[in-house]
Amino acid sequence: MERYVGDDDHSPIRRQILLGGFSAMLGWLLGGNSALAQIALKPPRTESKGDVLVCLFLRGGVDGLNMVIPYAEDAYYRNRPSLAIPTPNDRRRPANERAIALNDRFALHPALKPLYPLYEQGKLAFVHACGSMEKSRSHFEAMSAMERGVAEAKVGINNGWIARHLLSVPRRQSSPLRAVAFSNVLPESLRGSTDAVVLQTLSDFRLAMPKTMGITQAEEMQHILQEMYARNRRRGVSQTAQDTLEVLRSLQRIDPTRYQPARGAVYPDSSLGRGLKQVAALIKAQVGLEVACLDKGGWDTHVAQGSISGWMAGNLADLAQSLAAFATDMGDAMRHIMLVAMTEFGRRVRENSGLGTDHGRAGVMLVLGGGVRGGKVFARWPGLEPHQLEEPGDLRVTTDYREVLAEVVQRRLGNPNVARVFPSLKVSGIGVAV
Numbered sequence: 001m002e003r004y005v006g007d008d009d010h011s012p013i014r015r016q017i018l019l020g021g022f023s024a025m026l027g028w029l030l031g032g033n034s035a036l037a038q039i040a041l042k043p044p045r046t047e048s049k050g051d052v053l054v055c056l057f058l059r060g061g062v063d064g065l066n067m068v069i070p071y072a073e074d075a076y077y078r079n080r081p082s083l084a085i086p087t088p089n090d091r092r093r094p095a096n097e098r099a100i101a102l103n104d105r106f107a108l109h110p111a112l113k114p115l116y117p118l119y120e121q122g123k124l125a126f127v128h129a130c131g132s133m134e135k136s137r138s139h140f141e142a143m144s145a146m147e148r149g150v151a152e153a154k155v156g157i158n159n160g161w162i163a164r165h166l167l168s169v170p171r172r173q174s175s176p177l178r179a180v181a182f183s184n185v186l187p188e189s190l191r192g193s194t195d196a197v198v199l200q201t202l203s204d205f206r207l208a209m210p211k212t213m214g215i216t217q218a219e220e221m222q223h224i225l226q227e228m229y230a231r232n233r234r235r236g237v238s239q240t241a242q243d244t245l246e247v248l249r250s251l252q253r254i255d256p257t258r259y260q261p262a263r264g265a266v267y268p269d270s271s272l273g274r275g276l277k278q279v280a281a282l283i284k285a286q287v288g289l290e291v292a293c294l295d296k297g298g299w300d301t302h303v304a305q306g307s308i309s310g311w312m313a314g315n316l317a318d319l320a321q322s323l324a325a326f327a328t329d330m331g332d333a334m335r336h337i338m339l340v341a342m343t344e345f346g347r348r349v350r351e352n353s354g355l356g357t358d359h360g361r362a363g364v365m366l367v368l369g370g371g372v373r374g375g376k377v378f379a380r381w382p383g384l385e386p387h388q389l390e391e392p393g394d395l396r397v398t399t400d401y402r403e404v405l406a407e408v409v410q411r412r413l414g415n416p417n418v419a420r421v422f423p424s425l426k427v428s429g430i431g432v433a434v
Contacts, residue, residue, distance in 0.1 A: 050172065050414035051371060052283055053291045054276075054339040055162065055189065057147070058319075060299030061139065063312060063347040063357050064364035065395065067112070068126050068377060072105045075384035079350040083307050083357070085109055097308050102126075106377045110308055111316035114324035118368065123327065123334065125372050125432050127365040128379035130399040131345055137359040139300070142344035147188035149402060149422050159192025161402075161421055162291055165409055166193050168417040175288025182275040182294050190293060202255065202278050265329035268321045272296045276326040283333065290413075299343065303354035323368060335370030338412045338433070342366075342401060349384055349393050361394040365404050371412045373434050399430060407433040 070076050071087045086093045088101040099107035100116055106128065108116060118124040133151040134142045141153035149161025166179060178195040181187050190196040259281045267273035272294065279292045298315055305312050319341075327334055346363030362382075367374075380398035382388050390396045402422045409415045409422075411433040418427065 050290075051336050051338040051369065051408075051412040052289055053162075053408065053413060054279055054337060055291065055293045056272075056339065056341040057143070057187065057189075057293070057295050058299055058341055058343040059139075059143065059295055059297040060301075060343070061142075061345045061347060061359055062299045062343040062363055063301060063305065064128065064343075064362065065347065065349065066305075066307075066312060066357075067109055067316065068102070068128055068364050069099045069107045069109065070105060070128075070381070070384065071099055071101075071107045073384045075349070075386075079384070081351070082355050083305055083351045085307060102377055105381070106379070109313065109316050111313045112320045114320040118324065118327055119375055122374040123368060123370065123372060125367045125374045126377045127367065127399060127404050127430070127432060128377055129362040129382055129395055129397065130365050130401050130404065131362045131397040132401055133397070134345075135361070137345060137361070139344060139359075144188060146342060146344055146401060148191075149189070149405065151400070151402075151424070157423065160187070160189035161405065162189040162293070163191055163193035163196070164421045165413065165415055166195055166291065168420045169413075169415045171195075172290060173288035177282065177287045177289055179291040180279075180282065180289060180293070182278060182292070187293050187295070190291075201274075202281065203257070261325065261329040263328050263331055265325045267325040267329075268318055270318050270322065272318055272322045273325065276322050277329075280326060280329045283330065283337070301347070301356045302352070302358060303356040305351075305356040323366075327368065334368075338367070338369040338371055338408050340365065340367055340405065340408060346395055349389060349395060361390055362397040365401060367404065367408070367432050369412070371433055373431055376432075378430050378432055400425070403427060403430055404432055407431075 065076065065080075066083060066085060069085050071085075077084045085099045085107070086097060088099050088107050090098055096110055096113075098110065100110060100113060101107045102119065106126070108119075115124060132142065132145045134145040134153050136142065136153065138153075145151065145153040145155070147160055148155070148157050149164070150157050162179065171178060176195070177197060179190055179193055179197070181190055181196060181198045182200065183198055184200065186196060186198050259277065261267065261277065261280065267277045275294045279289075279294070282289045282292070296315075296319065299312075301312050304310065307313070323339070323341075326339070330337060342365050343363050345359060345361055347357035347360040349360070352358055378399070382396040382398050384395065386393075388396070402425045406418045406422055406425060406427050407430065410418050415421065418425070
């Protein structure tokens, strides 16, 4: 004979809830998503300290010379008769077809115009002629080195630099959403972390109900859950129950299909735009996010790269619009956000016969946030004349990419254990993070 809790507990749904038990019911409601089950059971209760890191990997090898243009170098124009971006002073071209001067040496590609106000406001900086010591010019090897935070791919360290950071500092909050990668697979930078969650969309965290259940039944399900929690006399489970409902309501509010960006921000309808929009939603929801990882591919411009328009210009426009929308949406909260964009290598100085550029060495990093010494291009500039290049004709790496990341980790993420995050790195300090 079946037993019920209460005289009115006779519905099949109620019986299934009660007989299934608290844990089974929670697992069913959350659609088997263990990460959401954890956040429901251990919701964040404390306030974050340190910046949220947003790490954006631009996969394919961005042509840094056409992104942040060394327009004062005659060699740049000699080597790129078709691809070079007109100088800021070229009055033969309309303003929207000329590079945007950052200083007397460097300028932005015109497609990056949405980022210029952030540069002027001191929230955005670029680091030029940077990269790793990996000289294979292989996408796989160069990306692996950078994501593991090592000088070269052959270095025998198997976990990622972000994973080592997370393992070397205390949790700020009790949340399984400490580190989130918006991707199909876990990036190498997070390999070795037990705190990382891979998502394609925040919709993965919706409250799930059986497909056969109608709206009325689903509402009754939630009402019954509340009732059952209220009746439970064990304080710990009762508090957990209330926390569960609270977190589920919070996650429902950040459904990306309903999220409304602030201050009129408009994200592009691209994978990067949608990803950054979801990062913004998570940060605002205060669910304990410390690190978010995103990718943007399509930078391997061997042929038909384009100059002020074309393949690369389109990619740059998406990048600029996405980042500008994110900064606008976050507003004052950008004081506590550090966004770093990096790529595995740059491109050859001389354009090729396919009107593109081949794999090179040094590239550009972008650093955005309130803790950035912005309005500057940091560069130990090696020059573009033949005797200044690395064979067979590449911009030399004069700044180790790990120097930038080390400053971010120490000064903005509050982690003094830089030697654990980047073993063997000799930090000289470039001053991009304050």
